[in-house]
Amino acid sequence: MDSMTTAPAFPPPDRAATALVALDWGTSSLRAFAMSADGRVLEQRDSAHGILNLPAPGGIAGFERAFAEACGDWLARRPGLPVVAGGMVGSAQGWKEAPYVATPADTATLATRAAAVTTAEGVRILIAPGVLHDPADGVPDVMRGEEIQIAGALVRAPRALRRSRLVLPGTHSKWVEVVDGRIVRFATFMTGELFAILRRHSILGRLMPEAAAPEPDAAAAAFAAGLRAADGRVLAHDLFAVRTLGLMRRLSGDVLEDYLSGLLIGHELAGARALGAAEPDVPVVLIGEGRLSRRYAEALRLTGIPVTAELGNTAPDGLFRFAVAAGLVDEPQGRQQETIDVRPA
Amino acid sequence: MDSMTTAPAFPPPDRAATALVALDWGTSSLRAFAMSADGRVLEQRDSAHGILNLPAPGGIAGFERAFAEACGDWLARRPGLPVVAGGMVGSAQGWKEAPYVATPADTATLATRAAAVTTAEGVRILIAPGVLHDPADGVPDVMRGEEIQIAGALVRAPRALRRSRLVLPGTHSKWVEVVDGRIVRFATFMTGELFAILRRHSILGRLMPEAAAPEPDAAAAAFAAGLRAADGRVLAHDLFAVRTLGLMRRLSGDVLEDYLSGLLIGHELAGARALGAAEPDVPVVLIGEGRLSRRYAEALRLTGIPVTAELGNTAPDGLFRFAVAAGLVDEPQGRQQETIDVRPA
Incomplete structure (x- = not known):
């Protein structure tokens, strides 16, 4: 049989042509995705050149250089490729500010209000704005980057998530309500930031060994104890228990970090309930990766909030959806089916 | 008139004989007081040699050297002077550990359970223990240093404060209930520690100028706004408003620090109410110095908690009282009258 005639009707994923370059560009990292016309990630490059860690000389030239290092070869091979970006790259400290759009906001809103930069080589990059929630009776709140993750979750399960509550754990966790596909x-x-600075810069870190390796059951028990201790929502007081429980040797230094983690996540859950962002028996969808996401899943389970899906990193899907909404790539065929499993609550 | 015969019947304060050396020895500073037999401070020396900042070579030799530098000359002039110390010098990281005594505890308890060290020169130093509150239905809490401040407040107003609520603002603020002269x-x-690390190490500090010099009315208004925003006790969420209010230019960078201060103190007040440590219309006595104490006085006033007295640094009085209780100095005559003004609530 002639090998030429046995070539598959469709090219395998690793040989599909790049149709979009998508950048998830945050404070501390830059992730570049080469994506196919049907929205798959063909290649991913991770760089430490977040917007606060640009290569010399920094500034606009630093952005240009970080971009060229991450994906200049993709564009050299296929000049004219569309490029989209989301995250802190669109903040006031970013490459170009894409001012926040107000809730309610969906992917079409993001596309309409995007900013654009053109590199010295003439490559145009469309940058997604963040989202502002500014209730008349409260203080404003903002997100930048999470709206792309949410757009990605919605494209993967448009029907299931059309009306949903999403939780995005992280340095600055977000509790999000989506109605009719819009962030409302x-x-x-x-x-996450409190955990990091308390661990590293406060007295609470002093009793924690640099590289704790607790027995898993002990760590889980300390996490659950921290979670329970958060119920009264007196954080500045509850935190001191991390020290006293260590001093009194009721918790070993090895698991103090788990107790602190449970305490802070517990306060977040209790706070979300106090704000009406979480309710017992009202299911949520979790968007996140790795250990932190697993901790949230466990915390939600222990506090009686059902988790109907745990999604990983949905940023590439969200950036692709943003590019479709901006008219830079065509809507892929056959993408309307649910591609993630959302369990009934 | 012969000048010799006109000498006062009692020596003036600056020439009175030193009867006690009292050390307020904390984490970041050492304050040494030469005190008279009637409990007055004759001389004060401030050193940066807190227990975490000892002179070389550190350890026991570091403690000896810091002590000799601060008050070796006092002891050289009057060998055999009694010496007492309170604060972190009695912690596990201190010169010698004076283990916590459990509530209820008064000055006599501190004296009974004190630890002692003797220097290479043969000077004996009596070190006060800290206090542990360990309720059967909660987590343990500890103080070390504040029990001396409280003893000092009680000696200055023994009748008024016999049954009282005391607030000691600081890095780790304490809300204390005293019944029959005992910490119960x-x-x-x-x-205070949250404020410091959030200001210095978190994203919230980024919008704050290094040396803010706000207009006083604007600063007071921002402080009051932060205080009000704390009512719902969702700290990890409320904190983010320090950033968003700055980003949206609803508060100028100059006053963000005041808003953060109001928010954290407001959370403390709301938390103290939630724990039953504070109640509307139940008066408190404030023990502390300077700007922080004034902020608490203002916060308590704005939240409807009467302040019946604002005491300054009561540590020397407390150390003197500790020495009396330990039998190192005699009870001064005529010290039973109230020497501070406690206003009726």
């Missing part, structure tokens, strides 16, 4: 309200919790 | 319960809030 959300609340930020500085849980 | 207390709660710690990490307010």
Whole structure:
């Protein structure tokens, strides 16, 4: 049989042509995705050149250089490829500011209000704006980057998530309500950043070994104890228990970090309930990766909030959807079916 | 008239004999007081040699050297002077550990359970223990240093404060209930440390100028706004408003620090109410110095908690009282009258 005639009718994924370059460009990292016309990630490049860690000389030239290093060869091979970006690259400290759009906001809103830069080589990059929630009776809240993750979740399960509550754990966790495919309200919790600075810069870190390797059951028990201790929502007081429980040797230094994690995530869950962003028995969808996401899943389970789906990194899907909404790539055929499994609550 | 015969019947304060050396020895500073037999401070020396900043070579030799530098000459002039110390010098990281005593605890308890060290020169130093509150239905809480401040407040107003609520603002603020002259319960809030690490190490500090010089009315208004925003006790969420209010230019960078301060102190007050440590219309006595104490006085006033007295640094009085209780100095004559003004609530 002639090998030429046995070539598959469709090229395998690793040989499909790149149709879009998508950049997830945050504070501390830049992730570049080469995507096919049907929205698959063909190649991913991770760089440490977040907007606060640009290569010399920084500034506009730093953005240009980080971009060229991450994906200049993709564009050299296929000049004219559309490029989209989301995240802090669109902030006031970013390459070009894409001012926040107000809730309610969907992917079409993001596309309409995007900013654009053109590199010295003439490559145009469309940058997604962040989202502002500014209730008349409260203080404003903002997201930048999460709206892309949410767009990605919605494209993967458009029907199931058309009306849903999403939780995005992270440095600044977001609790988001989506109605008719639009972000209608959300609340930020500085849980991840509090954990990091308390661990590293406060007295609470002093009793924690640099590289704790607790026995898994002990770590899980300390996490659950922290979670329970958060119920009264007196955080500045509850935190001191991380020290006293260590001093009194009721918790070993090895698991103090788990107790602190449980305490902070517990405060987030109790706070979300207080704000009406979470309710017992009202299911949520979790968007996130790795250990942190698993901790949230466990915390939600322990506090009686059903998790109907745990999604990983949905940023590439969201950036692709943003590019479709902006008319830079065509709507792929056959993408309307649900591609993630959302369990009934 | 012969000048010799006109000498006062009692020596003036600056020439009175030193009867006690009292050390307020904390994490970041050492304050040494030469005190008279009637409990007055004759001389004060401030050193940066807190227990975490000892002179070389550190360890026991570091403690000896810091002590000799601060008050070796006092002891050289009057060998055999009694010496007492309170604060972190009695912690596990201190010169010698004076283990916590459990509530209820008064000055006599501190004296009974004190630890002692003797220097290479043969000087004996009596070190006060800290206090542990360990309720059966909660987590343990500890203080070390504040029990001396409280003893000092009680000696200055023994009748008025015999049954009272005391607030000691600081890195780790304490809300203390005293009954029959004893500390019966207390709660710690990490307010001051949270402020410091959020200001210095979190994203919230980024919008704050290094040396803010706000217009006083604007600063007061921002402080009051932060205080009000704390009512719902969702700290990790409320904190993010420091950023968003700055980003949206609803607060100028100059006053963001005041808003953060109001928010954290407001959370402390709301938390103290939630724990039953504070109640509307139940008066408190404030023990502290300077700007922080004034902020708490203002916060308590704005939230309807009467302040019946604002005491300054009561540590020297407390250390003197500790020395009396330990039998190192005699009870001064005529010290039973109230020496501070406690206003009726």
